[in-house]
Amino acid sequence: MKNICLIGNPNCGKTTIFNKLTGTYQKVGNWSGVTTEKKQGLYLDDKTVKITDLPGLYSLSPRSDDERAVLNYFIKEKPDCIINVIDGTNLERNLYLTCTLYKLGIPVVLAINFIDDLRKNGIKVDVKNLEKSFNVPVVTVSGLKGENLDKMINLAISNNKIIAKPTQTPYDFIRKNINAFISEQSTRAKKVTEKIDKLVLNKYLAIPIFICTIFTIYFLSIKFGGLLSEKVKAFFEIFSVNTKNSLIKINAKPWLISLLIDAMLGGFGTVISFLPQLLVLFLLLAMIEESGYASRIAFIVDKPLSRVGLSGKSFIPMLLCSGCTVTGLMATKTVESTAEKRASLFLSPFIPCGAKTAVFGWLSGVLFDGNVLIATSTYFLGLGCIVFFGKILNKTKIFSDDEGLFVLEMPTYRIPVAKNVAFVLWEKIKDFTFKTGTVIFAVSVILWFLSNFGFVGFVTNNKTQSFLYLIGNSIKFVFYPLGFSTPETSIAILSSFMAKEAVIETLGYLSPNVPSLFLNGYSAYAFMAFILLSPPCVASIVTAHKLLNGKKYTALMLIFQFITAYVVAFIINLIGIIVNAFGGLLFLVCFVIIIMITIKVTVKTLKSCGNRCVKCKGNQKCQKKSKRSTTI
């Protein structure tokens, strides 16, 4: 068995080559002890050749998780040959990694990718010269067209040449020889990219164009995808009703019917009904990512988000969370910095998802006479908590950026290739269905058991005998400081972890008079705040767990979200108690103080960034002024 691996800079076309080489035989393998996904597969034309696709990297120094994983791979698997894939349109930067490969002592083949692009632009690559300089075989390939890939593999199988140890620093060496390697580096695509950027990143147009794009993604994936999901759900309902009827006909036991219909079919239905929404979402995201616009979005919104410890790349995940937290959290895969990814996973669920919005709509109808402001205010409560708790998280060790450096590559725009998009789509959907789906399914069966069984066995109509009710009754004291401590609300909170919309069913089913469950309006609002901020549904928690890489962080996330929810709900309840005890006057005083503090903080924040970005937009004098003021 020959063991060959592909390495290269991010975005140099490795994965396209990998997919061409291995076809449908590829499988995703999570390796033990490493955090990043690498792909392995067998070469289509010769099954004795194993090919590994490693994450993109700029050098061999183990600084990020990705790079450590790559080094571990070299130590553990000892590949027979490395194929160093090089983006021919960015030869200068890409050759840096090549220069450092001699350290590994493993034979190398250089594959200059995007040769079709270069040829179209009349750019010539001097293969002979490259071979002479690096002392290894060089081949020009096109991953997209599949050109020369067989030649590349054959070279790799027979090659035993190692990169020559350079006599000068890598960039000096490259600079000196670059004109001998390639006739020109600027392609037409690069010039077109510069022109597109001039438009989409224009000072005045950038934000409107960005908002339009976001609106389109939001509308299509949440509205259109949601519509498709509804259709699937409706289909499942008809299907389960029919199955139930036929089960009743054959006189099946009631608990068996409940298990099959409510738990198993219901759980399966939940998983499946996520799929259309995810499909639309991933399709749009893959297109935005493939085209190169995603980096531009990150470029535009980085500044506001960096203030709360997130980065430009956390924007899309947060946006998607307003539709469904699961889809939003899945999108954090594109956030590279571990600290920022963690912060995104911790904070994004504060944005009310579709199910939470439904709950708040229902609750404000039952408790606040359908006051629209109450339901809408939850969005602002969520956003406020992201800003406030984001700042706090940012102060802690595990959330202060581990890289400290934000470098974002702005790739050349490319028209998305249907096959690539489809491939990414399939991978992600498969991932969701098998990894996340199985857990959702299992948990819904467990919760079904708890809510339908008690010490008396199967509970048919008296829900107060079920295990869930007993648990709710025994934990209700926890919520006493928040103003709601009835078994019903406790159960509603517990069942909300299965799916947030379960709050409606639970409260509506268990209590004929919902307002009587709460002390007053404030504690009712505290309940809403708790539902908003407490850990999201099981599906979301599982998704977050898969992305957080480590039980420790999942536990920390749950604790953080629980404490946040508890504290915020407690404060709301406390305000209620103060207002009720001392009347509106004291509240007015408190309110004025809070407003004054808010104004002060806002002014302070504006001042700290103001000299540059608010008043004069990058004026040089102002920066000097701000520098001087900080030194004094």
Place this chain on the structure above:
Amino acid sequence: MNLNDLKEGEYGVITLIDENLYGVERLKELGFTDGTIIEVVRRSPFADPIMIKIRGCHLSIRIKDAKKIGVKKVEKYLLNR
């Protein structure tokens, strides 16, 4: 003069990178070495980060990092020679 002092469309030559900047090695890998020509392409609509062109690649970096990269301003016509 530091990288953040260059205006849009201006060119500079890297003279010094603050060795205390966390991730300075990463910048060097990306080609931020002494004597490299760098162009500030544009600023983000919120003024930070800035988009630069170095060794034929477009990258964006935050102002706080750009402040730690010393440059000497160069006129464009001198570069084309």
